[in-house]
Amino acid sequence: MGKGFLTYSSAVILQAVSHGYRHGFDIIDITGLPGGTVYPALRRLEDTGCLASKWEKHAIAQAEARPPRKYYEMTRVGREALAEAIKRYRLLELTELNPIRDPKPTNA
């Protein structure tokens, strides 16, 4: 998938990841996109090399008595694609997201 083919939702998701929302559910929360959109998009972005996925350290997960989570990271390709997409979808330029490390669910 070339850079030009990045859809709007993929671009939004990339931007969310670049701002530190790195887990699937966090991205769903921050973008407001349905999970049925976000996950396939994540897979596609990973397939095309825009994102890379990693597993959380076992120790952290174990401490919290839950399985390790998967998180996504920007790659060089992803950053270029995002920059390209922002030029096309001008709205993304205006949407400033606060980079946060540990987002809390809004309805907590």
Place this chain on the structure above:
Amino acid sequence: MFAFLKHPVLKPHLWLIRFVGLLVPRRLRADWRQEWEAELRWREAMLAEWDKLSWQNKLDLFWRSTSAFWDALWLQPKRWEDEMMQDLRYGMRMLRKHKGFSAVAVLTLALGIGANTAIFSLLNTALLRPLPIAQPEQMVSISQGEGNGRFSGVSYPNYRDVRDRNDVFAGVIGYRFAPLSLSHDGINERLWGYVVSGNYFDVLGVKPLLGRVITPEDDRNRGAHPVVVLSHQCWQQRFGGTPSVLGKNIVVNGGSYTVIGVAPQGFYGTEVIAAPEVWFPMMMQAQLEAGNDWLDKRGVDNIFVMGRLKPGVNVIQAQSAMDAIGQQLAREYPEFNEGKGLKLSAPGWMGGGMRAPLLGFVGVLMFVVILVLLLACTNLANLLLARATERRKEIAVRLALGVSRFRLLRQLLTESVLLALGAGALGVVLAWWLIRLAIRFKPPIDVPLQIDLHLDYRVLLFAAGISLLTGVLFGLLPAWQATKTDLLTALKDDAAIGTQRRSWLKNSLIVFQVALSLVLLVGGGLMVRALQKAETVQLGFNPNNAIELSFDLRLQGYEQAQIRESQKRLLERVRALPGVQEAGLADLVPVDLHMGTEAIFIEGQLPERDARAPRAYSNRVTPGYFGAMGTRLLQGRDFTVQDSENAPRVVIINESFARRFWPGQDPIGRQFRLSRADAQPVQIIGVAQDGKYANLNEDAKPFVFRPLWQSFMGSSTLVVRSVAESQQMMAAVRNELQQLDPNLPIASAKTMVEHLSFPLLPTRVAASVFGSFGLLGLALAAIGLYGVMSYSVSKRIREIGIRMALGAQSKDVLRLTINQGMKLVLLGVVIGLVGALALTRVMKTLLMGVSATDPLTFVGTALLLTFVAWLACFLPARRATKVDPIIALRHD
């Protein structure tokens, strides 16, 4: 390992993930489940303990988990991709592992596919390939009815009217073939050319490679523009491909023409199967066809007409416009055009009159090769069935491990399709080779036939299509059978039980194969009988030690008297050549389909003025013809030089003629009239032996020989009988013809034996096609039978062992096993005989009078097939008798 695993609380969202996870390709499943589970768990932990959650939160969690479903769905294509690759890899491995099986299967199928592809390419060339011009789909042929449902060419005046009166065609062209003699640089050659209307190249959209093409200006005034355009091939082969050919003068049919241009490479005119070499303006027609001026004759329907439809006009509109013009012409010139009408058809002969006969011939060929393909396919199916039985264990284990039947079917189908595609690739190579062979073969007819067979995309598509089809169709049944395994028995390794059930399929395949190959063999056998019969046929002349050369003195612009003089002089000189026993000229030499008939009127005996007057074949010959042909005169005398144009009219008749009109009487001296009831009577001076005239399988026909010099013909064939070697003789006679006229082209020169090969051509082709494919079919059926028999013997080894331990003799075992196979064979033979009886009627015309139900052929081929089948049963059966009961009983 993880604490949470110890508390498997019923949480709907987690269960959903487990469940949906089944959809995910196995390769990704563990990761996928963990990712979703971790997210949900984490979210759960964020919110609070499960027990304390509000139902909205629980619902939210569940809602989120349903997204996993979409995620899993998105991963589906990957699963298919993975499995397909798995299947392919596995299939390749299996095929490589069983090299013998794969080789036999691929080869068998390749033969079938190759034969089909080759025949299809013939069909493709003749019927599907477009003309080599711009927008060929806009072209249609316009032909004129003959009033009897047949359609032919159009006369030039009618062509002009169609061209000028219609408003549906962007252009209407006319063309006609002309036999030519070309003289240049001291060489005389005979070739074929087109005479074409001035707009020909313009309407076709063909631009010259060199110089210019014929324009309407060249075609305005009669005889005014002696110009010629060469085909690329002609330019290359006859003029060395040099540009200096432009402006050169060449002599054609005695007139001088200036070369004005060379057509582009690949343009061979307006018929896909013919390739004339030169184009002349139609206005030069009278000069090129001396003594045959037809430009003003509305009754001579002899040019082919094609039109290019205007953009936006469809064929139906054009046809109704042609109907209107046809009616106009019928009103204006009723004597020529009454009841004829104009009809549109696909461009060229192949779109019109020759379509049906060609389709018939190709249809028979196609039928044969499809039978062969069916045979190959049944063999493949049988091989696959046997293989499936061998693989029962493997399949049962996989089924037991939870592989779905559908998945297994796909796996097995992948293998058979792989086989079929391999066979398709090999088949194309085979077809290419067959085509090369066919191209080298030139039919002995005097037309510039171009059978430009090649593998284009349509042929390749066809090959790929039938490969896929056979792979799927004939792989499906065995695969279906194979996966219908009863797990329990299969795993218990009691193979003998499971095979019983599927043997009906295998058996019916054998019966089918035997029947099919018998049909092919009977077809081949009948053809061979026909050829045999043709060799013993009473020709009425002796084809050995005779040569014939045809030429047309009219083409050189000679007058009647001149032609007679030259013919006499030529005969004298040829007879004086060393080794020549006799020489004579004839209008036509038998056996020739062009042999014409004339009406016979006999005073006092038959109705004198009746259109239904009896007819007889007739030919015009010179003194010496009977001697040269080796035809015996039974009574009376031969023609002499004295039987000239001023002498009383005389004829020689054949035995059948005498028998028919004067049975039991002496015909010599009797008189009758030829052609017209008021014609000058002719007197019979001799009776010649009967023979074959138009074709080899005709019944005895009445025949009249007239002296050539009492009824003038310009074109003639010289027959020379000699004791000299035929090629030397040919050169000597050619030399004499050259001396007669240095520019005289020789239309054909061949030995009489070569001449006779033409009427036998269709039968020869059919005999070799049926014969070779019949033998191929026999081999396939024998291989199939052998395979099935040896397989069944190997499965019955224990049973045979028990029988032998209980005292059965070798011959009992032999009978047991052979009987089992021969029952199938005999059933197949019966079905095949019935099928052959029904199908061989179609070939009647090719059979040279051999009956389509010739008992010798039917019984002979059935016996041959039964014998080969018996051998195929006997070999495995003999192995069965060698079974050592002790080993067999231990055999598991």
